[in-house]
Amino acid sequence: MFKKLLLGGGLLLGSLVATAADKVVVMTSYPQEMISQFEAAFEKDFPQYRLEVLWKQSNDAFSYLSQHPGEVDVYWTPSRQNFSRLAKQGLLQKLDPVWIHAPASLHGTLLNDPQGFYAATEIAGLGMVIAPTALDKAKLRQPQDWQDLTNPALQGMIAFPLPTKVGFAAGLIDAMLRGKSWTDGWAMLSKIVLNARFIDNGATFITDEVVAGRATVGITMDFFAASTIAKGAPLQYVYPPIVAYSPAHVAIMQEAPHQAAAEAFAQFTLSPSGQQLLFAPDIRKLPVDPSAYAHKPQGYFTPYAAPALKDEHVRDVAEQNILNAFFEANLVKHQALLQSLFVNITFARHLKRDPDKINDIERQLLQPLLAEPALFTAEHLAAFQAAQPSERESLTKQWGELAKARYQAAANALQALLVNQ
Numbered sequence: 001m002f003k004k005l006l007l008g009g010g011l012l013l014g015s016l017v018a019t020a021a022d023k024v025v026v027m028t029s030y031p032q033e034m035i036s037q038f039e040a041a042f043e044k045d046f047p048q049y050r051l052e053v054l055w056k057q058s059n060d061a062f063s064y065l066s067q068h069p070g071e072v073d074v075y076w077t078p079s080r081q082n083f084s085r086l087a088k089q090g091l092l093q094k095l096d097p098v099w100i101h102a103p104a105s106l107h108g109t110l111l112n113d114p115q116g117f118y119a120a121t122e123i124a125g126l127g128m129v130i131a132p133t134a135l136d137k138a139k140l141r142q143p144q145d146w147q148d149l150t151n152p153a154l155q156g157m158i159a160f161p162l163p164t165k166v167g168f169a170a171g172l173i174d175a176m177l178r179g180k181s182w183t184d185g186w187a188m189l190s191k192i193v194l195n196a197r198f199i200d201n202g203a204t205f206i207t208d209e210v211v212a213g214r215a216t217v218g219i220t221m222d223f224f225a226a227s228t229i230a231k232g233a234p235l236q237y238v239y240p241p242i243v244a245y246s247p248a249h250v251a252i253m254q255e256a257p258h259q260a261a262a263e264a265f266a267q268f269t270l271s272p273s274g275q276q277l278l279f280a281p282d283i284r285k286l287p288v289d290p291s292a293y294a295h296k297p298q299g300y301f302t303p304y305a306a307p308a309l310k311d312e313h314v315r316d317v318a319e320q321n322i323l324n325a326f327f328e329a330n331l332v333k334h335q336a337l338l339q340s341l342f343v344n345i346t347f348a349r350h351l352k353r354d355p356d357k358i359n360d361i362e363r364q365l366l367q368p369l370l371a372e373p374a375l376f377t378a379e380h381l382a383a384f385q386a387a388q389p390s391e392r393e394s395l396t397k398q399w400g401e402l403a404k405a406r407y408q409a410a411a412n413a414l415q416a417l418l419v420n421q
Helices: 002-022 032-045 058-067 080-088 132-137 146-150 172-177 182-195 206-211 222-230 259-270 272-277 290-295 317-330 332-350 355-366 378-385 390-419
Strands: 023-028 050-055 074-077 119-130 158-161 196-199 217-221 236-238 244-253
Touching: 023 058, 023 259, 032 050, 032 259, 032 272, 058 074, 058 080, 074 080, 074 259, 080 244, 080 317, 119 206, 119 222, 119 259, 146 182, 158 182, 158 206, 172 182, 172 244, 172 317, 182 196, 182 332, 182 355, 196 206, 196 332, 206 217, 206 222, 217 222, 222 236, 244 259, 259 272, 272 290, 317 332, 317 378, 317 390, 332 355, 332 390, 355 390, 378 390
Parallel strands: 023 050, 023 074, 158 196, 158 217
Antiparallel strands: 074 244, 119 217, 119 236, 119 244
C-alpha cells in the first residue's frame, strides 16, 4: 500500500511539474479584449502551452519584476522606459534576431533595442483627434499639421498630454521638432503651449476632453480615438505629416521559469499571425512588420508609407527624457506667465508702441533657452541616466530658473514700453 501511495504521489508530482512547464507567465498592461484574442490564437498555434496573464501597470511592473525574479516569463507592454531599465539591470535575456522583422527605427523613433534585449511588437501613432462640428461652429479650419496648432484662435482648446507624465506621449515633442530647425521648432512649441490645456497622468482621457467639449483638438494615440469613434462619438482623427510613434515591446526575463514557452510566446507576438491580430477591430494597433500591411483593412494607416525625412536622428530614452524635462521646465511650468506676456505684446502693438522693440521681445521669448548641442551634452545624459533623481532634478530646476529670468526680463521691457509713450 505504501509503495502504491508513493507511486501515486510520484505520478501526481510528475503531472504537476508537467503542468507548470506547459504554461507561460506573461506580464502586461494590455486590456482583456486584446489579451483574449492573443491567448486564443497563441494556444491554437502552440497547443502545448497555456497563457497565464499577470496584469500590472507600468509603475508597478518594474518593481515587481525587479523584486520577484523567476516568476515571470515574458514582459509585453507599451513601456519603453521599463524595458530600458530592466535591460540595464541585467534582468532580460537577448531575443533571437531571426524573430525580428521590423527595422531598428521608424522615422526617428527607436523600435528595437540595439543590444537585442527587447523588440517592438506594435506601434501607436500620435496625432490629433478633432471635433469637426465645434471647429465649424467657431469658423476654424481643421488642423492638419502640428504647425496649425499655433493658431491663436485655438487658445484653451487643445488637450495636450504632458510628455513627462503620460507615457504614450514620450516621443511627442521629439516628433513635433522633426523637419524644422531647432529655433523654428521651439518657436512653434512655444506658440502651441499658449493654446494648450495640459493633461496629467491619471487625469481624464484626451478623447473624453474632446467629446465633452472642453477641447476641440486633442493629441492622443490613434487606437484611443478609433475606439471612441467606433462607439459613436462625432470625432475625426488626423495623422499629421510627421507622426509621433509610441512603440510597445516584448522581452523574455533572464530567469524565465518556462524558457521554451517564453520563447514561443515572444516569437508569436512578432510572427505574421501575431502581427495580423493587431488589425482586429477591437485592437486597432499598427504592426511593426512592414510586410503585415499587405493584408491591412481598407483605409488603415500605413506608417511605412510616409517618406523619410532628411534628418532622422534617433533619440534614445535618455535623450527623450532630457527633451521632455526641458520642455516642461522652459514652457509648461511658466505657461500662465508666457500667456500674459503675449497678451501684453498684443496690447503694445495695439497702442502702436515701438514695433522693433516689440518684435525683439517676442523673438527673445520664442528662442530656445539652450542650443541643441548644449542641451544634449554628455553631462546631461549622465544625469538623466543616473539611478538617483537628484542630478536631473537639479538640472530641471536650473532650466526653470533660467526661463523665469528670461520671462521677467521680457515683462520689464514690455512694462517700460507700455508706460512710456
